[in-house]
Amino acid sequence: MTEISPEDAARHRAKMEKRKAVQDAEVAEKSVEKGLLIVHTGPGKGKSTAAFGLALRTLGQPDGAKVGVVQFIKGAWESGERRALESFGPRVEWHSMGEGFTWETQDLARDIAAARRAWDKVREMMDDPAIGLLILDELNIALRYDYLPLPEVVAALSARRAGLHIVVTGRNAKAELIEAADLVTEMGLVKHHFKAGVKAQKGIEF
Amino acid sequence: MTEISPEDAARHRAKMEKRKAVQDAEVAEKSVEKGLLIVHTGPGKGKSTAAFGLALRTLGQPDGAKVGVVQFIKGAWESGERRALESFGPRVEWHSMGEGFTWETQDLARDIAAARRAWDKVREMMDDPAIGLLILDELNIALRYDYLPLPEVVAALSARRAGLHIVVTGRNAKAELIEAADLVTEMGLVKHHFKAGVKAQKGIEF
Numbered sequence: 545m546t547e548i549s550p551e552d553a554a555r556h557r558a559k560m561e562k563r564k565a566v567q568d569a570e571v572a573e574k575s576v577e578k579g580l581l582i583v584h585t586g587p588g589k590g591k592s593t594a595a596f597g598l599a600l601r602t603l604g605q606p607d608g609a610k611v612g613v614v615q616f617i618k619g620a621w622e623s624g625e626r627r628a629l630e631s632f633g634p635r636v637e638w639h640s641m642g643e644g645f646t647w648e649t650q651d652l653a654r655d656i657a658a659a660r661r662a663w664d665k666v667r668e669m670m671d672d673p674a675i676g677l678l679i680l681d682e683l684n685i686a687l688r689y690d691y692l693p694l695p696e697v698v699a700a701l702s703a704r705r706a707g708l709h710i711v712v713t714g715r716n717a718k719a720e721l722i723e724a725a726d727l728v729t730e731m732g733l734v735k736h737h738f739k740a741g742v743k744a745q746k747g748i749e750f
Numbered sequence: 751m752t753e754i755s756p757e758d759a760a761r762h763r764a765k766m767e768k769r770k771a772v773q774d775a776e777v778a779e780k781s782v783e784k785g786l787l788i789v790h791t792g793p794g795k796g797k798s799t800a801a802f803g804l805a806l807r808t809l810g811q812p813d814g815a816k817v818g819v820v821q822f823i824k825g826a827w828e829s830g831e832r833r834a835l836e837s838f839g840p841r842v843e844w845h846s847m848g849e850g851f852t853w854e855t856q857d858l859a860r861d862i863a864a865a866r867r868a869w870d871k872v873r874e875m876m877d878d879p880a881i882g883l884l885i886l887d888e889l890n891i892a893l894r895y896d897y898l899p900l901p902e903v904v905a906a907l908s909a910r911r912a913g914l915h916i917v918v919t920g921r922n923a924k925a926e927l928i929e930a931a932d933l934v935t936e937m938g939l940v941k942h943h944f945k946a947g948v949k950a951q952k953g954i955e956f
Contacts, residue, residue: 590935730938
C-alpha cells in the first residue's frame with residue numbers, strides 16, 4: 545500500500561478542488577439539446593464496435609427509443625453483435641444491405657445498386673419517429689468509392705429531425721461529412737495482433 | 751445514377767481481384783489462437799463504449815461465455831449501457847467499484863483504497879473460467895494516478911489464462927501496458943459538440 549503524507553493528501557485535495565470547479569463550469573455553460581451526427585473513422589479498431597456500444601446506451605433508456613442499423617458493406621452474415629442486439633426484439637431494426645467488401649464482389653454496378661438500396665432504407669428509417677439512434681455502418685466506404693453522391697448524403701444527414709442521433713462508421717470519412725458532424729472520433733491503430741500472426745479471435749473480431 | 755463504362759468495370763474488377771488475393775494471403779498466414787489484451791486509450795470518445803460493444807460480440811456467441819465488468823472510477827450510478835447489458839442476466843457480472851472521478855472525491859487515501867478493492871475483484875474474476883471477456887473500465891486512470899502499482903497490474907494481466915480477453919480503457923495508458931498488449935487503439939478527438947455549447951445528450955453520453 546502506498547504511503548500518503550498529510551502534505552500529499554492536502555496537495556491532492558487542493559488540486560482536485562480546482563479541477564472540479566473547472567469541470568462544473570464547463571458543464572454549466574452547455575445548454576443545447578440536439579440529435580448528434582457522429583462519425584467514427586480512422587484505421588484503428590472499434591469504429592463499428594463503439595457504434596454498437598452506443599446502441600446499448602439507447603436501449604438502456606427507459607423511454608423505449610429504438611435503434612436502427614443499416615450496414616452498407618456487410619451482407620447477411622451472422623455476427624455476435626447482431627445476435628446480441630436482436631435479443632432486444634423490436635427495439636432493434638437491423639438491415640445488412642451490403643454485398644460484402646468491394647474486393648469480394650468485384651462488380652462495381654452491383655456495389656452501387658446495393659449502396660442505393662441501403663440509402664433508401666436509411667431515408668425511410670430517418671422518418672420513423674420511434675428511432676432514436678441510427679447506425680450507418682461503413683457508409684464511409686460507400687462514399688469513398690463514390691457509390692453514392694456525397695452532397696445528397698450530407699444534405700440529408702444534416703436535415704435529420706431533432707432528437708435523432710446518427711452514427712456513421714468507416715475509414716476515410718469525407719471532409720464534407722466531418723464538417724457537417726457534431727462529434728468525430730478518429731480510431732488510430734497503435735498495435736495490432738494480426739502483425740504478430742495472431743488470427744481473428746471469436747468474441748473480438750466476430 | 752453514376753454511369754459505368756465497360757472499361758471502368760474491367761479496371762475495377764482487376765484492381766479488386768488483386769486486392770482480394772492480398773487479403774486472402776494475409777488471413778491465411780495467421781494461425782495463433784489466444785486471449786487478447788486490448789487497450790482503448792486516447793482523448794477521444796468511444797473507449798468504454800467500444801469495450802461495451804465487444805461485450806455484445808461475446809454475448810452473441812452461442813458458447814454462453816460470460817462478460818465481467820469492473821469500473822475503477824465510476825461509482826454505483828446508473829447508466830444506459832449497464833441497464834442494457836444487465837438484461838442479459840447472469841451472463842453479465844458488473845461491478846462499479848469506484849468512488850467517482852478523483853476531482854469529485856478529493857480524497858487520495860479513499861481513491862487508493864477503492865482502486866485496491868476493484869483490483870482484488872479483477873483478480874477473482876480472472877480466475878473464473880466462465881468469463882470470456884473482462885472489461886477493466888478506466889483502469890488507466892487508476893494507474894495514471896498511481897493508485898495501483900503498475901508492475902503488479904501488468905504482470906497479472908500478462909499472466910491471464912488462455913482464452914480470456916481483457917479490455918482496459920481510459921486515457922493516458924502507460925507505456926508498459928501498451929507494450930504488454932496485443933491490440934491498442936488510440937481514440938483521437940477530431941471534433942466535439944461540447945465545444946459548440948451542446949450539452950451531454952441522452953443515449954450518447956449517458
